[in-house]
Amino acid sequence: MSTPVVFIDGDQGTTGLQIHDRLRNRTDIRLFTLAAAERKDPLRRAEAINACDIAILCLPDAAAREAVSAIVNPEVRVIDASSAHRTRPDWTYGFPEMTPGQTGQTGQIANASRVTNPGCYPTGAVGLLRPLVQAGLLPDDYPVSIHAVSGYSGRGRAGVEEHEGPGAVSAPAYQIYGLELAHKHTPEIQQHAGLAQRPAFVPAYGAFRQGIVLTVPLALRLLPAGVDGATLHACLARHYAGATHVSVLPLHESSALKQLDPQVLNGTNDMHLGVFHDLQHEHVLLSAVFDNLGKGASGAAVQNLDLMLTRQS
Known part of the structure; x- marks a missing residue:
């Protein structure tokens, strides 16, 4: 051939x-x-x-x-x-x-x-949400909010040239955009995550070239009875057990983290998912870290x- x-x-x-x-x-x-x-x-x-x-x-x-x-x-x-x-x-x-x-x-x-x-952001959002929705651990009508920060290369060639080309200017430390809440990735996230309601998606750019941290906060009181951070983590771990490029941080590793670095997987096609939980206040934070120019x-x-x-x- x-x-x-x-x-x-x-x-x-x-x-x-x-x-x-x-x-x-x-x-x-x-x-x-x-x-x-x-x-x-x-x-x-x-x-x-x-x-x-x-x-x-x-x-x-x-x-x-x-x-x-x-x-x-x-x-x-x-x-x-x-x-x-x-x-x-x-x-x-x-x-x-x-x-x-x-x-x-x-x-x-x-x-x-x-x-x-x-899309880059949907890769993280769908990767976190779809297994949980399919397993019945996250109701499909849950009021999902998604927060994400990407490197300025997420703007494409224009973003790279503005901050790296002739006459380059320094990138702002942090800027939220899409304030009309109508980002073009939102329908993609809703459809492929299996959500019945449109999520609220708030994207941002940071003063770095590439990499993404995406987070989804959840309130356990709005989830089915008995669902906690360990349940959500176990579901994601089972779903990605055989995956080469997507991995779920063990709970003991995520509990030891103090911050998430959006650039840690730059240059790779990998994505790391995490589950962080506050047992006292019954809050959970889902996270995805990956390269917007790699896995994204x-x-x-x-x-x-x-x-x-x-x-x-």
């Missing part, structure tokens, strides 16, 4: 550059990108996407939809890193650990022709690509 051709459309953006860097030394694929003079030529882009085996789209939403609409070759498979298709039922959600086993999300991704990469973007895309290549071969 010939070596699969992987075409990256939009390889000059933050996610595209990271994906290219992760794939450039691979010998099991032929990596293809367009020359600078061809990147905005719709005919050349259409030719390229129809000539590849797997296309990875690192484009704005409208451009990603346009790229998909240009596909006439039924053999072309797609990984879309934009948010254009994340709530579409005809696209496979590219979070392999969401449902475990070969009959779960991993198998679905491996056999899919259209895979939508999760390019690392996840490469993980999905590897799964899709298992069918390709």
